[in-house]
Amino acid sequence: xxxxxxxxxDELSELMRWRRDVRRFRTDPVDAAILDRCLxxxxxxxSVGLSEPWxxxxxxxxxxxxxxxxxxxxxxxxxxxxxxxxxAARYATLKLSGMQEAPVQxxxxxxxATDKGAGLxxxxxxxxxxxxxxxxxxxxWLTARAEGLGxxxxxxxxxxxxxxxxxxxxxxxxxxxxxxxxxxTNSEMPELEALGWEQRAATLTIETR
Amino acid sequence: xxxxxxxxxDELSELMRWRRDVRRFRTDPVDAAILDRCLxxxxxxxSVGLSEPWxxxxxxxxxxxxxxxxxxxxxxxxxxxxxxxxxAARYATLKLSGMQEAPVQxxxxxxxATDKGAGLxxxxxxxxxxxxxxxxxxxxWLTARAEGLGxxxxxxxxxxxxxxxxxxxxxxxxxxxxxxxxxxTNSEMPELEALGWEQRAATLTIETR
Numbered sequence: 001x002x003x004x005x006x007x008x009x010d011e012l013s014e015l016m017r018w019r020r021d022v023r024r025f026r027t028d029p030v031d032a033a034i035l036d037r038c039l040x041x042x043x044x045x046x047s048v049g050l051s052e053p054w055x056x057x058x059x060x061x062x063x064x065x066x067x068x069x070x071x072x073x074x075x076x077x078x079x080x081x082x083x084x085x086x087x088a089a090r091y092a093t094l095k096l097s098g099m100q101e102a103p104v105q106x107x108x109x110x111x112x113a114t115d116k117g118a119g120l121x122x123x124x125x126x127x128x129x130x131x132x133x134x135x136x137x138x139x140x141w142l143t144a145r146a147e148g149l150g151x152x153x154x155x156x157x158x159x160x161x162x163x164x165x166x167x168x169x170x171x172x173x174x175x176x177x178x179x180x181x182x183x184x185t186n187s188e189m190p191e192l193e194a195l196g197w198e199q200r201a202a203t204l205t206i207e208t209r
Numbered sequence: 210x211x212x213x214x215x216x217x218x219d220e221l222s223e224l225m226r227w228r229r230d231v232r233r234f235r236t237d238p239v240d241a242a243i244l245d246r247c248l249x250x251x252x253x254x255x256s257v258g259l260s261e262p263w264x265x266x267x268x269x270x271x272x273x274x275x276x277x278x279x280x281x282x283x284x285x286x287x288x289x290x291x292x293x294x295x296x297a298a299r300y301a302t303l304k305l306s307g308m309q310e311a312p313v314q315x316x317x318x319x320x321x322a323t324d325k326g327a328g329l330x331x332x333x334x335x336x337x338x339x340x341x342x343x344x345x346x347x348x349x350w351l352t353a354r355a356e357g358l359g360x361x362x363x364x365x366x367x368x369x370x371x372x373x374x375x376x377x378x379x380x381x382x383x384x385x386x387x388x389x390x391x392x393x394t395n396s397e398m399p400e401l402e403a404l405g406w407e408q409r410a411a412t413l414t415i416e417t418r
Contacts, residue, residue, distance in 0.1 A: 002395075003357035008220045012355055013246075015213060015221075016253045016348055037222075042413050044225045046350070048364055050399055050407035056415045064418040079332045087327065096330070117407050118296065121305070121364045123288045127339070128364040131384065134340045138347035139225055141255070146221055148212035155257055155330045155337040166418050175340065186211075190259055198259035198326050204251050206265045206315075209273040209375050 015146055017188055022150030025098040025181035034147050035104060035180070041143040045136035048128040049117025054136050055109040057166055067165040068107070068157075068177070069099045076156045094195060097154040102179030107162060108137060113171035133175045140178075150183030224355055226397055231359030234307040234390035243356050244313060244389070250352040254345030257337035258326025263345050264318040266375055276374040277316070277366075277386070278308045285365045303404060306363040311388035316371060317346060322380035342384045349387075359392035 004012075042054055059065050076096060083091045099105065110130045122128050141151045159174040192198050213221075251263055268274050285305060292300045308314065319342045321335075331337050350360045368383040401407050 004220065004224060004355040008217065008224075009246075009352075009355045011213065011217045012221065012224075012352065013250070015217075016250055016352075019253070019255065021255050037218075039413055039415070041222070041225055043409065044228070046228065046230050046362065048362075050401045050409065052410050054413075056413065058415050058417045060417045075333055079329075082328065082332060091329070094329075116410075117401075119291065120288075120300070120303075120401070120406065123291060123365070124284055124367055125364040125383075128362075130336070131340075131343045134343035135347045135350075138344045139351075141344075142348075142351070143218075143221065143225075146213040146218045153255065153257075153337075155334040156332070158333055174334075192259045192326075192329070197329065200252065200259065201261050201325075204248055204263075204265070206248070206267050208267045208269045 015142060018186065019141065019145050020150065020187065020190065022152045022183045023095045023098045023191065024184040025102045025150060025179065026184055027101050027103060028182060029103050030149065030181060034149065038140055038144040038147060038149065041139040042136045045132070045139050047132035048122050049120030051114055051117030051122070051129055051132065053111045053114050053129045054133045055111050055172055057107045057109065057168060059105045059107065064166065065105065068105070068162060071157050071161050071165065072097050072099050072154060075158050079156060090197060094197065096156055098152045098179040098181065099154060102152065102181040104180035106178045106180070107166055107174060108133060108176045108178060109168060109172040110175050111171060112173050130173060130175055137176055137178070144180060148182070149180060152179040154179065224351060227395065228351065228354050229359065229396065229399065231361045231392045232304045232307045232400060233393040234311045234359060234388065235393055236310050236312060237391060238312050239358065239390060243358065247349055247353040247356060247358065250348040251345045254341070254348050256341035257331050258329030260323055260326030260331070260338055260341065262320045262323050262338045263342045264320050264381055266316045266318065266377060268314045268316065273375065274314065277314070277371060280366050280370050280374070281306050281308050281363060284367050288365060299406060303406065305365055307361045307388040307390065308363060311361065311390040313389035315387045315389070316375055316383060317342060317385045317387060318377060318381040319384050320380055321382050339382060339384055346385055346387070353389060357391070358389060361388040363388065
């Protein structure tokens with residue numbers, strides 16, 4: 001492999017600009033073949049020491065989903081208390097998860113106790129295992145977006161409570177909760193920017209040493 | 210944006226399969242315009258609360274590079290002591306960084322104290338900020354690879370020592386050390402697999418709840 005052709009590189013850049021964290025989903029189902037193509041990107045993600053520490057739990061039952069949704073609602077209500085005045089009012093209007101609507105939902109874990117890779121690269125920076133899981137999620141996110149699917153990453157959750165509710169092994173560490181489905185709308189602008197919460201930086205600062 | 214065309218999706222999948230963690234670089238320089246195109250992918254990466262917490266330090270001086278390389282060598286010698294017998298012999302033969310050769314090198318940090326995003330999404334999972342940095346790195350990695358550039362992620366380092374040597378602000382947390390340059394070779398197989406350290410899993414396991 002050498003350089004990929006310019007039309008591909010331009011489209012890749014376009015994909016990244018269009019990606020978005022989606023919180024507004026249509027409720028119609030996602031074809032299993034499409035989802036499988038997206039999930040295949042986990043298998044070729046980089047991982048420290050080739051440890052492949054990602055563990056996926058798909059929430060399919062109404063019971064598991066109801067518990068996760070209640071977790072989000074309670075955690076979000078608690079987070080709101082951290083703001084005051086105009087900021088609290090603005091926070092209260094934000095839609096921060098599509099957990100009510102998204103047809104496909106995953107809790108994504110890192111297995112901290114995996115033997116795979118024999119600890120290579122994780123002696124002084126064991127967090128590299130969790131970062132490997134994030135890298136895989138990012139590949140999944142871009143692949144899904146290329147299929148037209150939206151992905152939303154929910155971090156407004158109490159991880160310990162979710163772990164209990166999902167009865168995962170104690171060595172599994174929650175990295176992300178993902179909502180997946182067909183987005184209601186598409187935009188080049190992050191929703192938090194469109195709604196006035198925060199703006200993107202104009203330039204990337206790089207220090208030198 | 211709807212679905213991207215199939216030829217693009219096929220090439221994206223090909224890019225991910227070809228990506229690799231590169232440790233063997235040619236020493237010839239990387240054109241600044243190419244590097245800038247790759248770094249542009251940071252600006253459109255997802256980040257919790259739109260906090261954009263990534264901070265880049267490019268190591269350009271021989272002094273800074275020598276300190277980072279010594280850090281890697283010492284940390285790697287220490288890591289070797291954690292293995293014995295055949296495994297130690299095999300570990301000793303692995304080339305785990307291209308820090309000696311790679312023309313472009315970055316230490317990538319997360320600013321844990323950023324006001325940007327006003328803490329949204331990081332109350333119960335503050336590590337989401339570091340994960341945002343990893344997502345941006347993954348976009349950079351794929352963009353670089355599409356340009357034919359290799360990226361290697363070195364985690365065999367003492368972060369506290371690197372932070373001191375680079376004199377970064379105390380609130381900056383080291384996420385990754387990246388080597389960037391033209392790869393000596395290309396392969397669809399991870400080097401750790403080719404050298405017999407570990408194999409990739411055949412299938413992705415997904416539990417349901």
